[in-house]
Each structure stands twice: as C-alpha cells, then as structure tokens.
Amino acid sequence: MPDGAPVPGPAPTFLDVSRSLSGRAWRQRPAEAGVIRAHMQGQGLIEPLARALAARGVTAEQGADFLAPTLKRLFPDPSSFMDMDAAAAAIVAALTAGDRIHVFADYDVDGASSAALLVRWFRLMGSELPIYVPDRLTEGYGPSPLAFDRLKASGADLVITVDCGAAANEAIAHACAIGLKVVVIDHHMMREEPPACLAVVNPNRPGDTSGQGNLAAAGVVFVLLAALNREARRLGLFADRPEPDIRQWLDLAALGAICDVTALTGFNRALTGLGLQVMSGWTNPGLKALLAVAGVESGPAKSNHAGFILGPRINAGGRIGRADLGARLLSTDDADEARALAEELDALNIARREVEREVTETATRRVEATGHHADGSAVVVVSGEDWHPGVVGIVAGRLRERWRKPVIVIGIDALAGVGKGSGRSQPGMNLGRAIQSAWRDGLLLAGGGHAMAAGLTVRPDGIDALRDYLNAGLAGEQAGAEALDWxxxxxxxxxxxxxxxxxxxxxxxxxxxxxxxxxxxxxxxxxxxxxxxxxxxxxxxxxxxxxxxxxxxxxxxxxxxxxxxxxxxxxxxxxxxxxxxxxxxxxxxxxxxxxxxxxxxxxxx
CATH class of the missing domain: 2.40.50.460 (OB fold (Dihydrolipoamide Acetyltransferase, E2P))
Structure with missing residues (x-):
C-alpha cells in the first residue's frame, strides 16, 4: 500500500448495506478531503477520479508519478538488493569465461517470463541459454537434487534459478557438492538462513533493504538485467557490440507482475504500466501467436490480456502439459515455432478448463456437505484422490472467492502416498507464512509461498492434522481479514x-x-x-x-x-x-x- 494509504477501520455502511447477498458490508473507500482537492487541482481530475486516487493512498506529491510513472524516476538502484552485485559479477564472469550457463525456472507465467528475459539478454550477448523447467507431477516445485544431477550431467557449470530456489537450501547444497555453481533470483518467502551459493537475490530475503518486496520474479530479473548491463559495461564488453536495451522486454516483466498478482505500486507499477505499452506493439512472437490462437484482435494491451488471455494459456503447459512450453514460447524469435507452441498451449488450456471444472464441482460438494465453509473456521482444506495437481491452485482461488476465506485444495496420489496442494488466501491472512510454519513443525514434506498463495506436499494421513494446525495458526488473523473484506x-x-x-x-x-x-x-x-x-x-x-x-x-x-x-x-x-x-x-x-x-x-x- 502506498505511503499515506487510509487504514481500514470502522466506517459507515454505503447505501445502508451492512450485509449483502454475499454476506459482506459495503462502504465508500475512505479518502482525505484535502488530498482529493489537491488531485483535482494538481492533476486536473474530476472529483470521483480524484477521490479514487486519494483512496488508494496516493498523496498529492505522488499523484504525477502514479498517473504517469517513469522508469527514470522510479527504477531502484540494483545494488540496493542484497547480493545483486555478486550475482551480476558471477554471471558475467561465467559468460566471459565460456562457462556453460543454464536457467532453472518455475513452471508458471512468472517463471516463464523470468527465464525468457534472461534468454533474450544472453542471446544479444552472443550466447544461447538452455532452459530447465521441472515437471510439476514428477519433480514438484523448485530445484531438487535430481534436477541438479541432470543439469550437471548435461554439462552445466552455472545454474541461475528464477522464481524459485530461495528456500531450496538442501537441494542447492547438493548442487554445490557435485560442483555446480548456483545463483538464485527469487521473490518468495524464505528462511532466515539463505541457501549457500554464489548469490541469493530476493527482495523478500531477511535483511534486504531494497524496499521492492512487491516485485514478481520477472521484476527482480529485470533489475538483474540492468545490473548485468552495468557489470558488462564496466568490463568493456560493449566495445564491439551494442548494449542490450532491456526496455524492449518490459512486456515480459509486466506479464510476470500481473499473472503473479503482485501489488502494483511504486516501481512495480511503472514496470507494469510501461510493460503493457510495450506489449501493445505485439512484437514478441510468442505473445502475438498466443493472442491469435485465442481469437483476440491485436490492439492496446490491458491487464486483462495478461491475466485472462495470455496467462492461462502459458500456465497450461506447466499445469497439464510439458512444463517448458511457456518459457520456450516467450523466448523464441521464430514465428513458425511460436505459432506451433501457441496452438499446443491453447489446446492444453481447453483441456485444463474441463479438468478444473470437474475438480471445482467435486470439491464444492465435498466441503458444503461437511459444512466446513460456514462453520467459522479460519481456513478450508479439502482433498481428493487423483485431483490433478496442475489445477488445484485455480480451484482454490475459485473457492476462496465463493467462501471469502483461505482455501487449500490437495490432490492425493494414492499410489505414491503423497498429496500435493495449493492454497489461495484472503487479504490480511498470511497463508505462505502459515504453510512455512507447518513445514518447520514437521506437518509437511515440503511447503512455501507468499502471503496470498502457497504450495505444499503432505502425507494423506496428515491432512486432518494440517487442517487443525492451520485453523489454530490463522485464527488470530481471521477477525482482521474479515474487517478488511468490505x-x-x-x-x-x-x-x-x-x-x-x-x-x-x-x-x-x-x-x-x-x-x-x-x-x-x-x-x-x-x-x-x-x-x-x-x-x-x-x-x-x-x-x-x-x-x-x-x-x-x-x-x-x-x-x-x-x-x-x-x-x-x-x-x-x-x-x-x-x-x-x-x-x-x-x-x-x-x-x-x-x-x-x-x-x-x-x-x-
């Protein structure tokens, strides 16, 4: 929330609605009269628009930057990120030494966008960067010893993890033990003790003072590209080649920010707004092909393009198809390859919607039969055998909207004896922190995330204990979240x-x-x-x-x-x-x- 944002609290109901048909009260967004007047006078806004701006916590001094954000004014110093300089130095040193560098990416839109940003920078530096994306079903989220063994066997010297890795201490320790160098670029919550590797860049790392914790991984990678340019410039690498203009890839940074549902304030807002302007040119072959297969005409890009047209199709590869399809689509400069990948992703997205519908209907019936959605509990946890792990996060989001409380949906693989789940939370309830706590206390095989979303792996016989643990742990945040749910x-x-x-x-x-x-x-x-x-x-x-x-x-x-x-x-x-x-x-x-x-x-x- 920007500086000066009104703090939600007791307020008169709007239109006397104290309980709507969804069970919520209505109120007018609180805003200070003086700030409203300042926006009307300083920015020439009509009163309702000035009120809306003030109600979003934008002060009179911030009005111009909010309405017309620029990278020049808002771009952070890359060195303000802990380990950013070390990461840039290690990567450029490996590049100049001819080391074999690979990028290890998460399988969602943010991971694909992050990987594509790096691939495109390396390509302009004369090097192709191989992409490794773990399979959601067989490998799960993030780095693993098996994945690092495969990368080592393929000839990798340095692995850059993007949108993952910050909590993979054990897997990265294994990588170092087998002679792999690792740089982590992430934004997820992590332990106090970072993985022991060349660098861990994460604005949500304990001790980081960049103030950029709302960035998606793609935003962190975009700042890394600026640091890489600076380091390469310092070493004279642009004497015989042009310096990559990273602004041409703002569309990828915006895609990651929107699809990862990050807070669009400050630098992240500038990154996203200007990125949508770049996206509007539809010069990225993958995004252009994806728009075409979706049957949407090209034109000015909006958040809806990223969140509801492009994002679900890119995600479909990681959910129920080949995990690397999205990263390959966003990285390619070949129009024919882009078209083929886009058609495959579109077909997977159609199949994903049907799987999602079936799981949503079953999970809804199961919860409403038990009454757990309306019994005053802080969180709903529901599980089912053979629910596809690729859709449980979407289903959790749907049910959270329906019941206005955090929901975790777990798909059980009875043969393997594990359940893989995903959760979505309500504002005011930090689900990622609760999941990390459950992992530390031994209730989970794996788990992590951020305030609004989390993933986990659990033994089927531990689901009831997990439900009780989370309900106890989040009960203290429940009243505050309900107060925010105006x-x-x-x-x-x-x-x-x-x-x-x-x-x-x-x-x-x-x-x-x-x-x-x-x-x-x-x-x-x-x-x-x-x-x-x-x-x-x-x-x-x-x-x-x-x-x-x-x-x-x-x-x-x-x-x-x-x-x-x-x-x-x-x-x-x-x-x-x-x-x-x-x-x-x-x-x-x-x-x-x-x-x-x-x-x-x-x-x-």
Missing part, C-alpha cells in the same frame, strides 16, 4: 451515467491489481431485466434504473448463489456493485457492468 465503493452512479467516457477517465488509474484495485461503482434501486443463466453459471442481464436508463451487465459463476438468484428473479429495488468494462464487440465502443455484489434492502439484517 466491498469498497468508489462512486455511486445512475445506469445512464455508466458511459464509455467515464470508463476511459478511470482507466488513467490502470493497471489494476493488489494495492490498486479496479474501481467499483454502485447502482441503487435497479431491476435486472432480460436475465438469463449462461454456461459456466454466469448470469447476463440489463440493469435498469427507475428512470428507464440501463446498462448491460454480467455476473460470473453465481447462478447457484443468492446473488445470481436475485438477478435471475428479475426483482427490482436492488443495489448492485461492479466494475465498468469496455464492450468493443463489432466496434461498438460501449461498456458493460461486471457485477461484484448484490444487496436486497428487503433482506437487510
């Missing part, structure tokens, strides 16, 4: 005021993500007309005000929930909160209202 509204609108002009005015706050949430607007006293349930449990309708003005609307995955039932009933007098989205179908340049929550005054408690 629906925070930016402005009250009439349906007729939900226009494209208003949408584009608020787009100045983009890109959106944690610490900079997408603006929420409220409509009061509306009726859902022409409501229909769609495949996937979505509800489409037209929200009509008392004066007859209306706006098209959609609510996702709620047809079986009270919110969806209220919309489908066609009743009037509803209060609705949601986001404005562009509706450019057939060139119409309109807007659609994406419903977040619904309140029925007649059911107020």
């Amino acid at each position: 629906v925070e509204v930016d402005a009250l609108l009439d349906p007729g005021a939900a226009t494209r002009d208003l949408f584009e005015a608020f787009e100045r706050l983009a890109p959106f993500g944690p610490a900079n949430p997408e603006p929420l607007f409220a409509l009061d006293g509306v009726r859902a007309r022409e409501a229909v349930a769609m495949n996937g449990g979505h509800v489409r309708c037209r929200l009509t005000g008392p004066d007859g003005a209306s706006v098209k609307a959609i609510a996702w995955r709620c047809a079986d929930l009270p919110t969806g039932q209220a919309l489908l009933s066609g009743q009037g007098g509803l209060s609705v909160v949601g986001r404005l989205k562009a509706d450019d179908w057939n060139g119409r340049r309109g807007v659609q209202f994406e419903i977040e929550d619904v309140a029925d005054p007649r059911m107020a408690t």
Whole structure:
C-alpha cells in the first residue's frame, strides 16, 4: 500500500448495506478531503477520479508519478538488493569465461517470463541459454537434487534459478557438492538462513533493504538485467557490440507482475504500466501467436490480456502439459515455432478448463456437505484422490472467492502416498507464512509461498492434522481479514451515467491489481431485466434504473448463489456493485457492468 494509504477501520455502511447477498458490508473507500482537492487541482481530475486516487493512498506529491510513472524516476538502484552485485559479477564472469550457463525456472507465467528475459539478454550477448523447467507431477516445485544431477550431467557449470530456489537450501547444497555453481533470483518467502551459493537475490530475503518486496520474479530479473548491463559495461564488453536495451522486454516483466498478482505500486507499477505499452506493439512472437490462437484482435494491451488471455494459456503447459512450453514460447524469435507452441498451449488450456471444472464441482460438494465453509473456521482444506495437481491452485482461488476465506485444495496420489496442494488466501491472512510454519513443525514434506498463495506436499494421513494446525495458526488473523473484506465503493452512479467516457477517465488509474484495485461503482434501486443463466453459471442481464436508463451487465459463476438468484428473479429495488468494462464487440465502443455484489434492502439484517 502506498505511503499515506487510509487504514481500514470502522466506517459507515454505503447505501445502508451492512450485509449483502454475499454476506459482506459495503462502504465508500475512505479518502482525505484535502488530498482529493489537491488531485483535482494538481492533476486536473474530476472529483470521483480524484477521490479514487486519494483512496488508494496516493498523496498529492505522488499523484504525477502514479498517473504517469517513469522508469527514470522510479527504477531502484540494483545494488540496493542484497547480493545483486555478486550475482551480476558471477554471471558475467561465467559468460566471459565460456562457462556453460543454464536457467532453472518455475513452471508458471512468472517463471516463464523470468527465464525468457534472461534468454533474450544472453542471446544479444552472443550466447544461447538452455532452459530447465521441472515437471510439476514428477519433480514438484523448485530445484531438487535430481534436477541438479541432470543439469550437471548435461554439462552445466552455472545454474541461475528464477522464481524459485530461495528456500531450496538442501537441494542447492547438493548442487554445490557435485560442483555446480548456483545463483538464485527469487521473490518468495524464505528462511532466515539463505541457501549457500554464489548469490541469493530476493527482495523478500531477511535483511534486504531494497524496499521492492512487491516485485514478481520477472521484476527482480529485470533489475538483474540492468545490473548485468552495468557489470558488462564496466568490463568493456560493449566495445564491439551494442548494449542490450532491456526496455524492449518490459512486456515480459509486466506479464510476470500481473499473472503473479503482485501489488502494483511504486516501481512495480511503472514496470507494469510501461510493460503493457510495450506489449501493445505485439512484437514478441510468442505473445502475438498466443493472442491469435485465442481469437483476440491485436490492439492496446490491458491487464486483462495478461491475466485472462495470455496467462492461462502459458500456465497450461506447466499445469497439464510439458512444463517448458511457456518459457520456450516467450523466448523464441521464430514465428513458425511460436505459432506451433501457441496452438499446443491453447489446446492444453481447453483441456485444463474441463479438468478444473470437474475438480471445482467435486470439491464444492465435498466441503458444503461437511459444512466446513460456514462453520467459522479460519481456513478450508479439502482433498481428493487423483485431483490433478496442475489445477488445484485455480480451484482454490475459485473457492476462496465463493467462501471469502483461505482455501487449500490437495490432490492425493494414492499410489505414491503423497498429496500435493495449493492454497489461495484472503487479504490480511498470511497463508505462505502459515504453510512455512507447518513445514518447520514437521506437518509437511515440503511447503512455501507468499502471503496470498502457497504450495505444499503432505502425507494423506496428515491432512486432518494440517487442517487443525492451520485453523489454530490463522485464527488470530481471521477477525482482521474479515474487517478488511468490505466491498469498497468508489462512486455511486445512475445506469445512464455508466458511459464509455467515464470508463476511459478511470482507466488513467490502470493497471489494476493488489494495492490498486479496479474501481467499483454502485447502482441503487435497479431491476435486472432480460436475465438469463449462461454456461459456466454466469448470469447476463440489463440493469435498469427507475428512470428507464440501463446498462448491460454480467455476473460470473453465481447462478447457484443468492446473488445470481436475485438477478435471475428479475426483482427490482436492488443495489448492485461492479466494475465498468469496455464492450468493443463489432466496434461498438460501449461498456458493460461486471457485477461484484448484490444487496436486497428487503433482506437487510
């Protein structure tokens, strides 16, 4: 949260909604009147937009940098990261010595983006960088002794781990024992004692003073590229070749930041916003091919492109296909290879959606039959045999949205006698820390993550004990998280005021993500007309005000929930909160209202 951000606390309800149909209270985002006026005067903003900016903790002095961030003003000194100089020196020394360098990447979008950034820098330095991505099913997350044995056998001298490795102390000790040099570039939570290797660069490392803990791994790697350029420049390596312009790869840094759901503030916001501008040119062959197979026209890139079109397809390789497909796609300069990889990833993504649907439905039935979703417990832990480890994280996220509490979904491999799980958390509840604690206390075979997401490996007979342990450990954070779970509204609108002009005015706050949430607007006293349930449990309708003005609307995955039932009933007098989205179908340049929550005054408690 930026400096000066309002601290959530007791506040009047908005539209008198103390309990919506999803069980939440509404309030207007708190903002200081003086800061609102300053943004109106200093930045020339309309009052609702100035209020939204102030409500995101942006002070009068920060307004210009927030609305028009630049790398020149916000780029951190690479040396402020612990071990960054050592990492750059080791990598450049290995490059100039002709050592065989490999990159070891996580199998998600952030890992693929991080690997591709390094591959592209090395390519301009005249060296091809082989990529190793562990198989999710057979190797699990992060480095392992087996993986390092394979890398050593393939001829590697130096391994750079990206988006993993910071907690792999034992595996990296093995690597060093067999003569491999290792540099770790990561952003995940780690132990107090780092792995013993050449360098461990992680803004979330204990003792690091960079202040860049909200970066994804791709953001850390982007800073590493600046450090590599600086080190190579110091050694005179650019006397006979141009210095790589790392700005051309900002699209990869933005992709990692958005898909890893990082807080888009400060330098990370600049990285992401400017990266989306670079992405808009669609010069990366892999991203261009992926957009084409998704049937989306090229144009200005938005966070939604990364989060909902590109990201799921890149992730599909690591989830249910070959783990290295995403990194290869983002690294290639061959248009034909990019097209083939994109088609394979798109097909895998279609298969992934079906697997995800089946696991979601089964897990939902299982939890709701036990009542664990509504018994006051701090966390839901659900498991099932043969649930694909590649989708458990997505399912956990879906169920977290449904039940508004942390959820861990575990797929059990009965033959191997292990369960592999993934969890998603609520703001205010640090799931990664709880999982690390469970690992230290012997309840897990492996585990780690960050505040909002975590992964784990557990024996099937230890799942009940894990559930009890996490419920006890997170109980103290539960009340604070529930207090944070307001629906925070930016402005009250009439349906007729939900226009494209208003949408584009608020787009100045983009890109959106944690610490900079997408603006929420409220409509009061509306009726859902022409409501229909769609495949996937979505509800489409037209929200009509008392004066007859209306706006098209959609609510996702709620047809079986009270919110969806209220919309489908066609009743009037509803209060609705949601986001404005562009509706450019057939060139119409309109807007659609994406419903977040619904309140029925007649059911107020």
